[in-house]
Every structure is written in structure tokens, then in C-alpha cells.
Amino acid sequence: MSMDQGPRNDRPPLIEVEGLGKTFTLYNQNDAVIPVMQNASLRVAAGEAVALTGESGAGKSSLMRMLYGNYRAQTGSIRIRHREHWGDVASAEPHAILDLRRETLGYVSQFLRVIPRVSTLDVVSEPLVRLGVEPTAAQEKARELLTRLRIPQTLWPLSPLTFSGGEQQRVNIARGFAHRFPCLLLDEPTASLDKLNRETVLDMIEEAKADGVAVIGIFHDAEARRRVCDREIDVSSFAVGRTAA
């Protein structure tokens, strides 16, 4: 593993970020302006995993959220290879971003956010159903993932909102891996997992890479990071006032 040297040249790039800049303006707090980052650039190729590093508050999660379109970038572009063309998350219309998210861009956040009452099985199979996969086939895939991630079968019909933190995290991961997204954003996927499940999740990430998925992740777990990531990008190098590497 090495510091950022750009993507490997033998694989096509799937994610290209150029000159990304972000500030928060808090109008209700005396118009306070909080600069987050400037001129952030990175490229990730198919089958490659890149780790975002940097101290707490450096803007790893903010960058991740910008990549997913959850935060709005003020400058720059976030180009994602979508079907046969490129989509720019930074400037796309909402429906284009939703289209990207549905098919191309997966995101496993640290928190599970679902409608109360929806069963775990449905939560996990939903990304596939939305893509038009037969509900029975989607559920079959969901069962497979839940089994692999050791969620007891008795919990499948229940809402994951009642689960422990570790169980919720695994449900979240199962949901993120149900569809093979070509681009995958992982925010601390192994944070609250026991050793056995951590191994499983890392295996799954490696399998995704082998399938040609471009992965961007935040891993506090240095060992995990070393195992699955090809490169690291220090987000603090994008801090305002510093010139990006």
C-alpha cells in the first residue's frame, strides 16, 4: 500500500473528483462561515480501494457525503462512471443523482435509517427490488447475505431498528452489498463488529474489488485498511489554506 499516486493505469477509472470545494455557511449563527475543504481531487479505478484518512474533523465524512450527493459541493466536479457515460454528482439534477444511487453508487453509512416496521429481509432486498429484480429473487439474495453476516434467521421478519448496534451495522452492510454497485462508499464498515464478522465484511469488500468495484472507504481500523485498500488519501491535505498534494 502506498500514499496517493493516482489510480493504477491498467484499469479504467470509475470515480474522478476534481477541484472539490466546500464551506458551510450558518446563517442562523451570525452567518458563520466554516470552510471544510478546497481543491480536493482524487481518482479511483475499477477494482481499486482507496482509504480516506486524516484526523477526526479533517472532513472524511463530509467528503464521503459530498461524493454521495448528500452534501452540496460549492466548486469542482464529482464524476461517476454511470452506464456508458459520466454523471457529475456535484451538478446533477436530483433525479439523476437518485438514478446514480439506485444503480451505480452504493453507500454504507454508519447509521441505519429505515422506516419503522419494515422487516429486515425487506430492508436488505429493497435495493434490488427497486432495480426491478423479482421480489423472490431479491429476498433470496438478502437471505444469503444475512446468513453470511450471521444475523439469526429469527430476526429477519423484524424491524432492524430494534437490533443491537453491531446487528444494525451488519444489516446496513448486507443492504449495501445486495446489489453489486460499481462504485461503493463505505463509512466505517467494520467499526462495531466482532472479529468473525469483521473478517466476513473484509472478505466481501475484497470480493467486490475482484468484481471490479471501485471502493472508497473510511476505516479507523488500520489493519483492515491495510488489508483491503490499495491507496490512502489524507483528507487533511485538502484543508483550506493548504495546497492539495
Place this chain on the structure above:
Amino acid sequence: MSAVDDPTDLTLGSEGSDASVAEAKGDEQIADLSSDAGDDRIDETIDGYNFAYLDENTKRMIRRAILKAVAIPGYQTPFASREMPMPYGWGTGGVQVTAACLTPGDTLKVIDQGADDTTNAVSIRQFFEKTARVDTTTRTEDATVIQTRHRIPEKALTEDQIIVYQVPIPEPLRYLEPRETETRKMHALEEYGLMHVKLYEDISRHGHIATTYAYPVMVEDRYVTDPSPIPKFDNPKLSNSPALQLFGAGREQRIYAIPPYTKVKSLDFEDYPFDPGQWPQACALCGAEDSYLDEIITDDAGGRMFVCSDTDFCSRRRAEQDAAATSEEGEQ
């Protein structure tokens, strides 16, 4: 109706009174009336009134409403209903329509629930005997104008007849949609799904369409109409009738019509077709099997009998049967 336009014809055309028309007007007449109070001679007391009670302008107004109603079958035409010398609910709408239709040469029949001899029928018949001095009859085929409350005579009507229905609530959608603004719009736009909701509710609650009177109909494929509270048994008679059918609602100030030979369809569902109903027994008096029967309680022990509601129909059948029996006896 041309004779009606000249009020002088009215009193002259009827029998009896020696009083000239000129005398019948003005203050003098009022004095006469008061002096005649308590006098049984009707002829003199009615001379203060126009033919058939209503003044000519009012009758013209009502006739215009009738013409409009005839032109738009099933449509409820508003009219300026007058106060009549009887309470609402006693047929004030029907009486006004009848008054606007009557000519001196007409023969009037009035029935209430099929009977010629019940209070409402008798008083309305007497009202027109007094105010129009027209001939009256109980024989259906002899009448040129029939005012009815809640029945259609058993005997088929003819092209020479007008039947006038007394209507309490002219709006068939009223109980489902209380807003008049909304029901008018529904009629205008032919939005009649609601009417079937009522029938749906009937079936879901009773297993069949339990509406047995005021059963809604579709007139000439256009307006859903309340046929007044006649039994649904009479509904088939509404359709394609040779007679002009007029409906008057006094309190609600509406007149509507079913012109002769108009298509009238009782609303129903494909799988629950309209059924006019029938009785398991015949009339206990005349033996008719195809007439509408009333249930009569005969004693306090639960005794009952079913008899024709159309008294004219029933009594004449019995008279014919008696005559036949008598002639048979005579022959023997």
C-alpha cells in the same frame, strides 16, 4: 288550455251560478263572502277565486316551468312555488301543477296511495271541485288529469292523460350528498356514481337492493331522477308511458317531467338486476294477482289481509265479478 287565458270563460263555462263575472269582483264580493260565512252554498264562496285557485300569471309561470321540464326529461326545473291553502307535505307541489294543467273541460281523479277515498285524495278533489268546478271521477280511464300521491293506477294510462305526482324530496342524491350546489353539479356533469353507492350499501347490508319505494331511475339515459315515493312495483310503468308524467315538489320548489314514450330505467347492478317485486298471494277481495297490494290489519290478534291498493281497480273488478255471478244466477 286556451280557454283558461280568458278568465271570463271560466265561471260561464261551469254550471250554476247566476252571479255575473263583473259582480264577482271587487270589494262588493268581499262583503258578500263575509255575509255568506257559514253558508253551505259553495257556488257563491268560490266566486272570489280564479279558476283552479291560482291566478293566471302564476299558472303561466308554472306552465313555463312545465314546458322546460318536458323539454329536459328528468331535469329538476325550479319554479316559484306558492303558498297553498294546505300544509307542505300534503301535495302542494302536485296541486300547483294540477292547477296549471286543468281546463274547464278536464275530468280529474285524485288518489292517495292508490285510494280515491282517503283524506288527502278527498280534500284535494274537493279543492278542485270548488275552485275549478271540473268534473271529477274515480274511474282511471275517465280521467284526463290524475293527481297521485305514491302510486300509479293499475290500469294502463293513455295519450289523453296527464298524471301529476306529489313529490316530497325531488333530489335523489340528497341523502348521500346534502349540498345542493354539489348535487346540481353532479347532475350537470352526469356524475352518478354516488347513486349506485346507495344501492351498493343496500346489497351489502341486506343481500339485495332493499330500496322499495322512491327507487331511483335514469330518464332517457341522462338524468337520475326520483320517481317520488311510488313503490318500485310501479317503476316499470314509468317507462314508455303514453301519458305525460309531471312531478311537483312544492316545498322544494321543483317541477320535473317524464314526457310520453320516454325511456325510464331503474338503476341496478349487472349482477343484481332491478326487481319490481311480487306478492305470494292474490288480493283478498278481488283475487287480482298482478296488482300492488296493501297489508290491512284486521284485528288486534294479528289478523291481516292483503288487498289492492288501487281502490278503483279493485272495486270494479269485484263489481264485474258480482255482475257475472248475478247474470249466471239469472240464467239458471
Place this chain on the structure above:
Amino acid sequence: MSQEVILRVEELTKLYGARVGCRNVSFELCGAEVLAVVGESGSGKSTLLNCLSGQLPPSGGSLSYRGANGHWRDVLALSEPERRLLSRTEWAFVHQDPRDGLRMTVSAGGNVGERMMAVGARHYGTIRSTAADWLRQVEIPQDRLDDRPTAFSGGMRQRLQIARALATNPRLVFMDEPTGGLDVSVQARLLDLIRTLVNQFELSVILVTHDLAVARLLAHRMMVMKDGHVVESGLTDQVLDDPQHPYSQLLVSSILQT
């Protein structure tokens, strides 16, 4: 979500004399898209919804709808019969108070059946079984089919209203605070149900709500309204997590965590 636009709103304005109901509202709605309109009371969101659904004539602007047949229609130029036909076939409205959308004296089956009968259904057996099927869809027990909504709980009434609205398979549904006034647990169930139905029938929805959590869980996109104007619009999670306009920030920060 299909990318095909089915509703196009341009510069829609409603004035009540000198007072602004809503002003210069423009947006497009795609097939199977859920758009939330949020804002506090008096922000003009209900006025906007009533203008869009044809219940209130706007003072200006244009509104076009692409029907199931693929043709664009100028909604504001429709005659009243056309508009009313549209609102009981391809469009539907879900009121905040179920009593505004239901006939309280008519059975549940009759309520659902009315929309079918209004467009010509005349077979009792079919109407009844379809109504029963809709009750199942909205999780109302079959044995309540002949009960009146007066005998239903608030949540059940709201679900019945939704069944009634969907009975003629509309494409565009207007919802005015559909979960307002319900207990939290009942709300969750209703939200889940609405989301399931929206996905299953690929409904386009314009949802007015003051509850940002409802917007987050149901809407693809949202518009924030203040004083009759749209101050911000965009992807739902983007507007909620990274609001750009001062008022949106105030709105988001003044609620409990959604």
C-alpha cells in the same frame, strides 16, 4: 422512477387580494416521483397543493399534465367536467382529515367502491371484491368491509381514505399532511404503507407536510416554502442534511433529530 415528466408547473401564483398565497412556483414532477413540499403553517404549501390539484384557481402561471395517453394537457384550461373526471381517474387527493375524503355514513366497501362506480363499474360482485382487495392492501381486516368509517380508529380511517383514493389506479396523488394528527406508532405504520403503495403502483406524489421526518422517509425531492415562495429545493437528504437557505437551516435545526 421514470425520467418522464408528467407535471410541469411554471410561475404558479395565487393571490388573495394583496396577500400572497404562493408566488412564482415552478417545478417539474416525474413519473413515480415523490415530491415533498415543506414549510410552516401559512407558508403557502396548502394553497399550492390546492392550486395544483385544481381545487383553487390560481391567479397566474401555467400547469400542464401529461396524461396516461401521453398527451400534454393545459390543466388550467380544462373545463370543469374534464377536471373533475381527471380528479377521479388519473388523479387522487388524500386529505389530512379522513372525514374530508370519506363518506362517513357509507360503509368502507362503499367508500372504496364509489370511485369505481363513478367511472362506470356496475357489477356488484366485482366492485365488492375489488374493494375487499384494497382493504387488504391497506391492512384493514376483511370483516370491517361493511362497517362505516365512524366505527374506525383515526389510523384506520386514514388507510381507508388512501384505499379509496387509489381504487381507480391514479397516476398522480396529492397528499395533504397524510400522517398529521395520528399517534406516532400509527404514523409509522401509515408511512410504511404509503411508501409500499407508492413503489408498488409507481405513483407520482406531491406531499405537503410540516414533518421533515415524513419528507425524509417518503420523498425523493423536496421544496421548502416560506411566505408563499419556494426558498430551496433539491434532493431530500441534501436539503435536510446540508440546507443552503437561511430559512431551511432554521427549519432543519429547529426540529428534533430526524
